[in-house]
Amino acid sequence: PHSFFLSRHGQSEYNKSLKIGGDSDLTELGEQYALDLGKFASEKICVDEETGEAKPARLWTSSLVRTVQTARHIPHPKIKHPETGRNEWIQMDHRIYRSLDELYAGVCDGMTYEEIEQMYPEDFQRRQEDKFNYRYPRGESYLDILSRLDPLVMEMESYREPLLIVGHQAVLRLLYGYFIGKKREDCPRLSIPLNTVIKLTPRTYDCEEERICLST
Numbered sequence: 001p002h003s004f005f006l007s008r009h010g011q012s013e014y015n016k017s018l019k020i021g022g023d024s025d026l027t028e029l030g031e032q033y034a035l036d037l038g039k040f041a042s043e044k045i046c047v048d049e050e051t052g053e054a055k056p057a058r059l060w061t062s063s064l065v066r067t068v069q070t071a072r073h074i075p076h077p078k079i080k081h082p083e084t085g086r087n088e089w090i091q092m093d094h095r096i097y098r099s100l101d102e103l104y105a106g107v108c109d110g111m112t113y114e115e116i117e118q119m120y121p122e123d124f125q126r127r128q129e130d131k132f133n134y135r136y137p138r139g140e141s142y143l144d145i146l147s148r149l150d151p152l153v154m155e156m157e158s159y160r161e162p163l164l165i166v167g168h169q170a171v172l173r174l175l176y177g178y179f180i181g182k183k184r185e186d187c188p189r190l191s192i193p194l195n196t197v198i199k200l201t202p203r204t205y206d207c208e209e210e211r212i213c214l215s216t
């Protein structure tokens with residue numbers, strides 16, 4: 001079966017200053033990860049490891065600057081059409097989905113957790129108690145994201161080529177949790193670190209998982 005490759009974007013300016021949300025650029029470290037991910041994709045995703053030939057693969061990012069920047073060194077190999085085998089050339093298809101954008105924190109967008117705790121102590125507490133259902137004022141909850149991910153999951157399940165998704169912490173927790181069969185309430189606390197590609201290969205009831213840390 002085909003595999004899914006999940007990766008968070010490289011470190012962003014907001015990650016560095018511990019702020020949530022926003023639409024900031026990558027830091028120098030984040031840029032380095034973008035290069036490493038490009039190399040990984042060209043060696044492990046876009047190429048058939050046995051024959052060394054380019055093979056069809058798909059790339060999805062969110063619409064935010066940090067995922068698009070992280071994906072910019074990923075090659076888009078030209079390949080022979082997989083079905084006809086004729087000299088038709090197709091390209092790795094890069095799709096940008098707003099439904100992959102990070103959890104929107106509403107009035108808390110751009111704040112640090114410390115600032116949120118000071119300004120909105122009750123909200124902060126409520127989120128600790130029920131992270132899955134908690135909705136930021138004028139923003140989203142994990143449950144809200146789940147509904148916008150539904151159509152994407154259906155699409156993922158229909159693919160026959162490897163797919164690389166460059167996304168965000170909350171969104172990837174839900175996608176990952178879904179594919180490995182976690183209860184949805186447990187997803188908000190799953191670990192999806194930076195600088196790591198998670199390779200999931202579907203089996204009948206769950207997925208085989210491999211984590212590849214790319215930090216150099």
Ligand code: F6P
Nearest residue numbers: 019020021102103105168169170
């Ligand atoms: O800090 C990075 C980030 O992607 C934020 O933009 C987002 O609000 C947060 O992670 C989601 O993680 P948590 O649900 O643990 O706050």
